[in-house]
Amino acid sequence: MPDRPEPTFPTPDVVALHLTASRRRILEVLRDCGPRTDAEIAECWMDGDGSADRWEGRLPGLVGRSTWKLEFLGWIDADGDRWKLTSIGSAALAAKA
Numbered sequence: 747m748p749d750r751p752e753p754t755f756p757t758p759d760v761v762a763l764h765l766t767a768s769r770r771r772i773l774e775v776l777r778d779c780g781p782r783t784d785a786e787i788a789e790c791w792m793d794g795d796g797s798a799d800r801w802e803g804r805l806p807g808l809v810g811r812s813t814w815k816l817e818f819l820g821w822i823d824a825d826g827d828r829w830k831l832t833s834i835g836s837a838a839l840a841a842k843a
Contacts, residue, residue: 751818751820752820753819753820753821753832753834754819754820754821754834755834755837756821756834756837756838756841757841758841760838761838761841764815764819764838765838765841766812768808768812769812769815769816769821770839771791772787772791772809772812772813772816772822773816773821773822773831773835773836773838773839774839775787775790775791776822776829776830776831776835777831777836777839778790780830781825781828781829781830782828782829783827783828783829784806784809784810784813784829785806785809786828787809787813787829788805788806788808788809791805791809792805813829816829816835817829819834819838820832820834820835821834821835821838822835
């Protein structure tokens, strides 16, 4: 993996391009549930909106495919084996609110 660039600040254009519904939900989970692994993010996501039946086991894969992009943007950081929301990630959520 290449070195991570400086965090990407959530300008309106950046938010429109990068903050998809699933990435937004991951940021919301980390804000509401605290640092989590990919599997724990999926669990908190489904507990929060009752969507377990709809995902049929696919959600952990979606989370895993999304967290790398959020990390690359600087919107989440690794904290041991868990992910945590950064201040820039919080700003991205606020910008889309």
